[in-house]
Amino acid sequence: MSAPRRLPAAAVLAVGTLSLAACGSGSSYGGSSASSSSQTSASGASKAAYTVSAAAVPGVGTVLVNGSGMTLYMLTSEKGGTLTCTDENGCTKVWPDTELPSGVAAPIAGTGIDASKLSTIKGPSGSLYITYAGWPLYTYTGDSGPGQAKGLGIVSFGGTWYPLSPAGAQITSTSGSSGGTTTSSSGGSGY
Template identity: 40%
Template sequence: MVSRFLVTGGLLAASIVLAACGAGSGGGYGAVTSATPTSSPYATTPTPAATTPTPAPTPQAAGTTIKAASSRLGEILVDANGRTVYLFVADSGTASTCNSAGCVQNWPPVLTKGAPQAGAGASASLLGTTRRADGTTEVTYAGHPLYYFIADRQPGQVTGQGIDAFGGPWYVVSPSGMQVR
């Protein structure tokens, strides 16, 4: 009977110690936090980790718009947001040759999910599309695949003008479809 009393007393003391350790600390693994649990410790659903989306060139909404805008180089082509578009002299016809990861990172293609639209000052008859090596659809103008330059941060910037990279020079496009020099 004495040993039964010691075991019961020992369990009671251990329970009190565990309860005291958990009080005010928010509990912990195995801590006693209340006499009547409100939920099973096995029924918890893990909270998914927050993720940050990785920017990548993605097609704009169906029918990407290309229009004319004034710049320090004169009238040039831009997208609906005023972002300058370029042509790559090394492209062969409507086929894009800017397909390497480095090229696409610096010169993202102007993509579309539908027929491109001519905005003010652009000619609908000069707009077209070409299928890229990765299966996406790139906008063309006067037969030239169109690109953005990664360093252009504001509408109408032309910081990529005349850069020679990835096998040839890059130029802003005029509303007539010619490279601006």
């Protein structure tokens, strides 16, 4: 098992400084369930932005990905509905959230996932964000393309970042030559 990586202090400071001009959001939010069958399309919105599927990432295993194949992550400190990755603290500049486009009511369940675990949560501004097994999902700016999970184990913004497996479990370490090692996401559906 690899040790969690820490985001360099200079990077956190730089992101924090940049975030002073960012639009703010609250520190917690309330849940709103949405089924994958109740979809509304938004004109011009890319379905890739709100489709969640499963894909193999070499050395990690099968993880959740967005419609562009980018690994989706959860933050351990967001257990129980407390939002710690916000625009205010600069987190979403490093870990972009999965806000649904205006007019889209639900994410699309792609291949290899459990559609019953896919939902949304309403942010303080009324925007909907994609969740899986109760965890809000994010991408990582350090991943330059599909098939990467460079954010695995990074400690920043009040918690540790992990990709999720299709079962909704945190993938907490890299694997040898086959699938990833997972641990239960106990208590993660408290939204």
